[in-house]
Structure formats: structure tokens, C-alpha cells
Amino acid sequence: MSDLLGTIFNIQRFCTQDGPGIRTTVFLKGCPLRCAWCHNPESQRGVPELLFSSEKCIGCGSCVAACPNGLHTLRDGTHCFTRNGCISCGKCTAHCWAEALELCGKKQTVAEVMDEASRDRPFYETSGGGITLSGGEPLAQGEFTLALAQSCKQENIPLCIETCGYGDPSLLTRLIPLVDIFLFDIKLLDAQEHKKYTGVDNILIQQNLRLLSQRGARIILRCPIIPDVNQTPAFFDGLAELAAALSGVEAVHLEPYHPLGLSKLQRLGRQADYDRPTILDRKELIHIAAAMTKKSGKPVIVQ
Ligand code: SF4
Ligand code: SF4
Incomplete structure (x- = not known):
């Protein structure tokens, strides 16, 4: 299993936004969604x-x-x-x-990734951190992700997985005992709107979210806040209701849009689908988060 190959495009140390404590985030290439505002467009295709x-x-x-x-x-x-x-x-x-x-993007074995990602173990132990698998979409390289998760468990390193939720439910079920926290992206609540802006509807995503919650997984909802897409009272209300309804959801993180993906698209020789670099008023978002916290009973934090 340790010589299984995956395609990785970055291993970033000392991350503090991808789960608790100090973490090393492993970015896997390949994603089934095509979010118009994607800030990592170099992650979308599964190949280098x-x-x-x-x-x-x-x-x-x-x-x-x-x-x-x-x-x-x-x-x-x-x-x-x-x-x-x-x-x-x-x-x-x-x-x-x-x-x-x-x-x-380059091919690396499970053993190579673990060797690199476990170097900061002393920092994980003192800060409550660990390894985070992100992307792209880790579920898109299912067996590789599973093997990395098993290695983390064997080495007693806490693991978070950031996912868009669009993946095989049986794979998610196998991952539940190996993952400490799922950082689960929610981009839109309406299925047709979801399809319009990401390329797929959210029916499977919502089913998988409920599956995780029912099976006792710990979940943090991560929501990019995109002007003219989901920055609406209806989305914020719906998100608070969703968080309140699911026992596995421990918190909601709101992540304001930033235009980092635009320069990367240029470097890939691709056109931007969404180029509205309006940065939201952070104070306003904090105010919205406070109202959502009250409504959902779960902490809602602006990242
Ligand atoms: S531009 Fe030519 S040398 Fe460079 S990666 Fe592509 S095929 Fe290889
Ligand atoms: S011409 Fe430009 S892209 Fe080619 S090697 Fe020189 S600096 Fe690099």
C-alpha cells in the first residue's frame, strides 16, 4: 500500500487555517467540480x-x-x-x-508523502495539529486518500480531510474511523444554482453530509462567500438551519472570496469564468456570522 501512487501538487507546512493547531496540508490534484470562482484552478485537472x-x-x-x-x-x-x-x-x-x-503536480507514493508530511510531528503534538488532505478533491483519488488516512492512523497523527462532498459514499464510510474532522464545503444550497456555478448539482453532496453526520463524524462546514452568487440572506439562513439540524456539525467557517485564482488561470492559459474581485465588508460578515451563531446554536466564524 505504501508504494501506491497519487498526484500531489503541493505539501504546505505550518498551515493554521486547515483544521486545529499547526498542520501540514497535502494538496491532491483532481476535482469533479468546476467552481467559477475556484482559487486553486491548478488543482482541477487530475494530471500534471x-x-x-x-x-x-x-x-x-x-x-x-x-x-x-x-x-x-x-x-x-x-x-x-x-x-x-x-x-x-x-x-x-x-x-x-x-x-x-x-x-x-507530480506522482508520489504514500510513503513519500507520509515521510514529508510527518516531519512536523513535534509541532502537531504541542499545538493539537496534524495532517490535512485538501485539493482539488481528496475523494477523487479515493484509494490513495484511504491509504494516506490509514498511515496517519497507524502513526497516530490526527487527520482532517477537506472535501467538496462529491464522492463515493462507500469511500466516505471507510474514511470515517480514520478522520478526526471533515472540513466539508458548502457552496450553494439550491441544486440548480449549484449546478450552474460548479458544474454539478448538490444532491450527492447533501446525502454525503447527512451520512457523515448520522455515522458520528465530526464536521466543520466551510463556505466560500461569493459576491452575486451566495452572499444572500437566503443562503445564510439556510446554512444556519443546516448546521442546526445536523448533530455532527461542530462549527461553520465563512471564507470571503479572494481573487487569487485569477492570476493562476492566466498562468494556465485559461479564461476566468468569474472575475469580480469585490472583497466583502468583513465587519458586515462578522455581523451576519453572529446572527447565524444565534440561530444555529453552533459557532459561525469568519476566516
Ligand atoms: S512545454 Fe515541452 S518541455 Fe515543457 S512540459 Fe510541455 S512538452 Fe515538456
Ligand atoms: S525564455 Fe522565459 S520561459 Fe523560457 S527559459 Fe527563458 S525565462 Fe524561462
């Missing part, structure tokens, strides 16, 4: 992808000879990249000293 930052490129031309498919060219000293035909071999990145080229 090349990112190109034009603002870092110094036009040195070192990548031109490195690419076996001839996808990099220099025209009048300006670098041009033809993305179509890229096989994500990463050969060009090794020659780009300016770090304008970056391969996002």
Missing part, C-alpha cells in the same frame, strides 16, 4: 500541468531547445508558448532559471 508566468520570463530562450515538441519559441526576443501539444514532461522547467515555467 505546466504553468507559465509571463511577468517572470526574461526571454533568455533556454526553454526552446529543451522542449521535445518545439512548443517554446522566441519571436523578436519575446517568448511564445503553444500550450496545445504539451505532455507535461517538465523538461523545459529544469532550464528556466527565471522560474517562469513551473510543473504543477
Whole structure:
């Protein structure tokens, strides 16, 4: 099991927003949703992808000879990249000293990930932290996620999983005894609206949320607050009612939209579906959170 391969795009140490205490967050590539506002669009596809930052490129031309498919060219000293035909071999990145080229995603075994992610065990023990699996969507690499969760259990490292909830219910059931807290994303409550903005409806997601709660899992609801999408009294009321109704839900975290994903989309050569970088009034959101806390009986926190 420890030589099972997964596709990882980042392992980030000293995280404090992905569950209790100090944590190492392992980001898995691949997600079944396509949220219009996604702040990690490089996580969506399950395979490695090349990112190109034009603002870092110094036009040195070192990548031109490195690419076996001839996808990099220099025209009048300006670098041009033809993305179509890229096989994500990463050969060009090794020659780009300016770090304008970056391969996002690599295959790693369970043992390699655990070796890296368990290095901060002393910090986990003193802070009540641990490892968090995020993404992308960890359930999209089901067997790999399960093997990582089993390793965490064997090594006595607390585990959180951040999930959009759109995954195999039997996989979730197997994960319940291995996971300390599920960080469960709720983006929209209406099925048609959910489909419009994420590409899938939320029927399976809601079923899985109830399944986790009924089976005794500990859950924190994580909700991105997106202007003109779910920043509405109806959503806040519905969320408070949902939190109140499910015994497994311990808290609700509201996460204001930020436009970090826009520059990443550019580096992936993709167009933004949602580019409304309006940052919400934090004071207003804290006021809403206080009202939701009262209504739901569960702590609602603005992240
Ligand atoms: S990742 Fe490989 S195929 Fe893609 S541009 Fe770089 S060298 Fe060429
Ligand atoms: S190697 Fe990097 S910096 Fe040089 S031309 Fe290619 S992308 Fe630009």
C-alpha cells in the first residue's frame, strides 16, 4: 500500500487555517467540480500541468531547445508558448532559471508523502495539529486518500480531510474511523444554482453530509462567500438551519472570496469564468456570522 501512487501538487507546512493547531496540508490534484470562482484552478485537472508566468520570463530562450515538441519559441526576443501539444514532461522547467515555467503536480507514493508530511510531528503534538488532505478533491483519488488516512492512523497523527462532498459514499464510510474532522464545503444550497456555478448539482453532496453526520463524524462546514452568487440572506439562513439540524456539525467557517485564482488561470492559459474581485465588508460578515451563531446554536466564524 505504501508504494501506491497519487498526484500531489503541493505539501504546505505550518498551515493554521486547515483544521486545529499547526498542520501540514497535502494538496491532491483532481476535482469533479468546476467552481467559477475556484482559487486553486491548478488543482482541477487530475494530471500534471505546466504553468507559465509571463511577468517572470526574461526571454533568455533556454526553454526552446529543451522542449521535445518545439512548443517554446522566441519571436523578436519575446517568448511564445503553444500550450496545445504539451505532455507535461517538465523538461523545459529544469532550464528556466527565471522560474517562469513551473510543473504543477507530480506522482508520489504514500510513503513519500507520509515521510514529508510527518516531519512536523513535534509541532502537531504541542499545538493539537496534524495532517490535512485538501485539493482539488481528496475523494477523487479515493484509494490513495484511504491509504494516506490509514498511515496517519497507524502513526497516530490526527487527520482532517477537506472535501467538496462529491464522492463515493462507500469511500466516505471507510474514511470515517480514520478522520478526526471533515472540513466539508458548502457552496450553494439550491441544486440548480449549484449546478450552474460548479458544474454539478448538490444532491450527492447533501446525502454525503447527512451520512457523515448520522455515522458520528465530526464536521466543520466551510463556505466560500461569493459576491452575486451566495452572499444572500437566503443562503445564510439556510446554512444556519443546516448546521442546526445536523448533530455532527461542530462549527461553520465563512471564507470571503479572494481573487487569487485569477492570476493562476492566466498562468494556465485559461479564461476566468468569474472575475469580480469585490472583497466583502468583513465587519458586515462578522455581523451576519453572529446572527447565524444565534440561530444555529453552533459557532459561525469568519476566516
Ligand atoms: S512540459 Fe515538456 S512538452 Fe510541455 S512545454 Fe515543457 S518541455 Fe515541452
Ligand atoms: S527559459 Fe524561462 S525565462 Fe527563458 S525564455 Fe523560457 S520561459 Fe522565459
